[in-house]
Amino acid sequence: MMGFEHNEIDSDEYVTMQVIKMHLRKNLPVLNPVIQRAVERGFPAYLKGATPSAESEVVLITPVFSLVKAIVGRVNNQIFFGDELSQNEEFAKAAMRYPWDGSTTGEICRYLPEAVVPIVGRIMMALSGSMRTVDHHVTKLVDKRLKELADGTGEKQHVDITQFVILSSRTPGQREPRRMVQLIAALLFAVSLAVPMALYWAIINLCVHREYIDALREEIEAVEQQQLSDPLKGMRLLDSFLRESGRLNPPDSLSVQRKAVKTFKLSDGTTIPTGNLVAVPQYAVMRDPDYYPNPEQFNPRRFYLEEDLTSDNAVQRFTDVNIQYPFWGAPTKSW
Ligand code: HEM
Structure with missing residues (x-):
């Protein structure tokens, strides 16, 4: 650099x-x-x-x-x-x-x-x-x-x-x-590096799950008619598709990679000696059945609920960060 x-x-x-x-x-x-x-x-x-x-x-x-x-x-x-x-x-x-x-x-x-x-x-x-x-x-x-x-x-x-x-x-x-x-x-x-990888997997998933192409096109055309100030906010299916694509295909199997600059104790008592590297195994986390039922299945509607379209309640967006979705890194440090 x-x-x-x-x-x-x-x-x-x-x-x-x-x-x-x-x-x-x-x-x-x-x-x-x-x-x-x-x-x-x-x-x-x-x-x-x-x-x-x-x-x-x-x-x-x-x-x-x-x-x-x-x-x-x-x-x-x-x-x-x-x-x-x-x-x-x-x-x-x-x-x-x-x-x-x-x-x-x-x-x-x-x-x-x-x-x-x-x-x-x-x-x-x-x-x-x-x-x-x-x-x-x-x-x-x-x-x-x-x-x-x-x-x-x-x-x-x-x-x-x-x-x-x-x-x-x-x-x-x-x-x-x-x-x-x-x-x-x-x-x-x-x-x-990460952006092309995310786009690559989105395109591959579109090719593999072609049945979603029409539904995504329809959503885009409907949102275009509405002339929203932020059209991307209206594209919930597209957002859910991208989040699911990212869940199964993160750019790296490890996320939140850190080096202990001094000895560090985790809340469960584990000690990380100075100089050691630690990371979150995001590939495994995002395929954990406790967080994601039927985790190996590509389900573009996993993060999409019909009622989200009319509700102001929080929904899980592609860019949302949480411990079960470390795709963007640590919840405390995402850009
Ligand atoms: C699909 C797209 C992207 C993915 C998956 C991604 C993922 C990540 C991850 C996992 C980290 C490490 C965070 C951590 O260790 O807690 C990171 C760091 C970073 N990302 Fe992204 N990113 C993406 C796009 C972008 C874009 C578009 C920008 C800028 C506009 C950006 C700017 C940064 C910066 C500046 C850092 C370094 C933060 C630091 O360590 O100080 N990223 N990104």
Whole structure:
């Protein structure tokens, strides 16, 4: 992550929190159409046949995982770096590769002796070249945006994560351009791996359980007629489908991964010695019959109740976090 470290420069993760919880949420009405456009443009590039519609047959000309990586990658580039840089093809390709090159390097390094990890890691990332290209362009972008802000010309016109990081950084350490570039790289990592995996499984589950396609289409069309201020809130079946898809296919079998920086005692008396790693086995938790009857069955209506449509009572949404659904991490620390 270009040397990003979670340290005293932002010990309470104020900047990350502001970027994700404040700026991104506040700007969703502006960003949603941008995301929609990137998705609409992305799919046809990987489909062969007539213009996709309910009636026409289309053929996917690339493996599903390559498709979702490309689509999510393009959306991320737009949301992170705005129009100008995301349309630079050399940069766009490098930015889409970089998190995957980084995670492959990380996985290989996990099996190597600690002493050689920094050398091997650096060599592998240098050979891939994607980090160098991203670093070069993002550093230039941050410098340009900082200059625009200093001249009083830029603040309003950019709605992207680069701008949100700049606007949220307060202290001299946080306002160092290098630190900002590192944080942008770290955030790019955070969004680049889990989102394609969730989309991959949603598409695969749609293909396997084709009988739900019509019901989901009908729901989307009905909600579109209602012209709700937040249409996604009306798509309860879609939400339940995604939550069920995530329950059976989390991106990692472990969640809430933590390292004990000092000896820690759990409430049941178990002691975790310093340096040990602990995690929640989310794959097992989300298939536990005590929490989920008939847990191996893919049931897209598991989190959907007809009466939810008319009630204001709490329902379990895809983005809700609880101990039985650690898909998003710890309930106390979900973004
Ligand atoms: C399907 C999509 C996603 C899944 C399944 C997912 C899941 C997770 C999980 C399990 C963690 C670890 C949390 C913990 O240890 O308690 C995490 C961390 C994080 N996620 Fe996501 N995430 C997704 C999408 C996103 C998106 C879209 C963003 C940003 C807009 C984001 C930003 C972050 C950040 C910044 C962290 C690091 C938090 C920290 O450790 O300080 N994630 N995510």
